[in-house]
Amino acid sequence: MDFPMFHLDWLNDRFLIAVIAILHVFINHGLAVGFIPYITWLEQKGVSMASANQITNLEWDNLVYKKMKVAFIITTTIGAMTGVGIWFSVALVSPASIGSLIRVFYWAWFIEWLVFVTEVVLILIYFLTWKNSNTSLKAKLRHINFGWYLSIFSWITMAIIVAILGFMMDPGNWNNEQTLLNGFTNPIYLPQLLFRTPTAMLVAGVFGMLLTTIFAKRGTEMRAKAIKFAGQWILAWIPLVIIGAIYYWNVMPSAMKENMATAIGSQDFAEYYNLLKYFIIGAASLSVVLAGFALLKPKKINFAYVIVPCLFVFGFLGIFERVREFIRKPYVIGNYMYSNLLREEDYPLYKRDGILKYATYTSVTEITEENKVQAGKDVFMNLCSRCHTVNPQGVNSIVYVFERMYGIGQPLDEGSMKAYIPNMHNGRTYMPPYAGNEQELDALVAYIKQIQQTGESLEGVQTAGVEVNPLNNAVEVSKRNEAKKIENDTKIAKN
Numbered sequence: 001m002d003f004p005m006f007h008l009d010w011l012n013d014r015f016l017i018a019v020i021a022i023l024h025v026f027i028n029h030g031l032a033v034g035f036i037p038y039i040t041w042l043e044q045k046g047v048s049m050a051s052a053n054q055i056t057n058l059e060w061d062n063l064v065y066k067k068m069k070v071a072f073i074i075t076t077t078i079g080a081m082t083g084v085g086i087w088f089s090v091a092l093v094s095p096a097s098i099g100s101l102i103r104v105f106y107w108a109w110f111i112e113w114l115v116f117v118t119e120v121v122l123i124l125i126y127f128l129t130w131k132n133s134n135t136s137l138k139a140k141l142r143h144i145n146f147g148w149y150l151s152i153f154s155w156i157t158m159a160i161i162v163a164i165l166g167f168m169m170d171p172g173n174w175n176n177e178q179t180l181l182n183g184f185t186n187p188i189y190l191p192q193l194l195f196r197t198p199t200a201m202l203v204a205g206v207f208g209m210l211l212t213t214i215f216a217k218r219g220t221e222m223r224a225k226a227i228k229f230a231g232q233w234i235l236a237w238i239p240l241v242i243i244g245a246i247y248y249w250n251v252m253p254s255a256m257k258e259n260m261a262t263a264i265g266s267q268d269f270a271e272y273y274n275l276l277k278y279f280i281i282g283a284a285s286l287s288v289v290l291a292g293f294a295l296l297k298p299k300k301i302n303f304a305y306v307i308v309p310c311l312f313v314f315g316f317l318g319i320f321e322r323v324r325e326f327i328r329k330p331y332v333i334g335n336y337m338y339s340n341l342l343r344e345e346d347y348p349l350y351k352r353d354g355i356l357k358y359a360t361y362t363s364v365t366e367i368t369e370e371n372k373v374q375a376g377k378d379v380f381m382n383l384c385s386r387c388h389t390v391n392p393q394g395v396n397s398i399v400y401v402f403e404r405m406y407g408i409g410q411p412l413d414e415g416s417m418k419a420y421i422p423n424m425h426n427g428r429t430y431m432p433p434y435a436g437n438e439q440e441l442d443a444l445v446a447y448i449k450q451i452q453q454t455g456e457s458l459e460g461v462q463t464a465g466v467e468v469n470p471l472n473n474a475v476e477v478s479k480r481n482e483a484k485k486i487e488n489d490t491k492i493a494k495n
């Protein structure tokens, strides 16, 4: 409520973040954290495969270089842009939560930034000096070392960010003692890191095999060898993926019980959760089959064999992120801030006085019969718009979700809606409890009723502009200060 509300009334605000973030995770895990050590390992193989008078097997080295070129181009363009994109989209859609996270993780993020800048410098060195390093063995070995340094720095950036992701799901005892260390060592951190690390390696291995089928000529010994190595790499990491998944799996439900008002969780969550389970099992078994096939019959492997497991491992990564997002609902930061950006501890105040009085950006603070619908719009913007759209064609549109309950196309009944909203968090545990007072509930219901009739949409501040709370504009504040001053002066005069 302290920030103007950006809103996309068709795409849904959360969707904007999700698309950018998931794309970023694909690239970060599959083409950086997992891929760089895989490439460096292969580069090293080239040196050991070289004949006596060679520094490295040049043909092999060129194949590995081509794969690295793909990773270099994608990570430094889409990878970097989606990384910044997460900041932009989150700052627009969820400024209060990112503000809280920055306060808690300031130094962690500062260090992450230094590590990231180092990573960028290292990837430039690693890729751009590749060909020149093939002139002497010493230069080549130094180049390979740069590959390992780059691998370590890529991993550290992920290791820091994962702490923040774990914190949002379950801050552990941070709510009692709000320190960086407490936030960093949250209960989900280690399991998530131990799961993501081998998963990144697995995704990289499968993607690497796919690139081999594109870049290496069919039927050649070199291609068979490269496919075999990818098979070895995948098989080596799979057991750790499975151990990590089981470990992580076991902490997830306990975090869910902590965060959800009812311990059973919601139907929708169970569906995603099961989907993830099948995707993990599917992706792991498909990868094992692929890797086994690659070791036994490397010459048979072609693009068509690899593409399905490849889509599966990326799909599994995507669903994993979806579940991670879902699990922390109704909170954006577990037991601290709800997904509507209101802090849990402020709720009693909002319930007593209403939210509009405290909102920085609203056009109404005193609700009357005339401004009721406008007030309802402000209430909706503050309490529902992070997850619902107004536009009838929008994703998770508010009229649609109500009509789905009470009958599609039927006129919505104000009484039923009024009875439902204050209890919505009980049946649908992913929704935060309603925060406002009775009058604001009336206004909200009147607004929803009106949009059902008009089919209008809701403009965010990016197009509608901002309206400052009338209680907080300069004139009002100076009036209040003046009144206070007079009050103080009379007190002094009396004394």
Ligand code: HEC
Pocket (backbone or CB within 6 Å): 268, 329, 330, 339, 340, 383, 384, 385, 386, 387, 388, 396, 401, 402, 404, 405, 421, 424, 427, 428, 430, 431, 432, 434
């Ligand atoms: C944290 C995100 C979030 C917030 C905030 C939120 N909702 Fe929801 N709401 C959802 C999701 C997710 C669904 C489920 C959509 C689906 O099943 O397709 C939903 C479903 C609903 C439903 C249908 C429930 C059912 O049983 O089918 C109603 C009604 C609803 N929301 C009203 C509201 C109102 C009113 C507000 C604001 C006071 C609000 N929601 C705030 C996420 C949210």
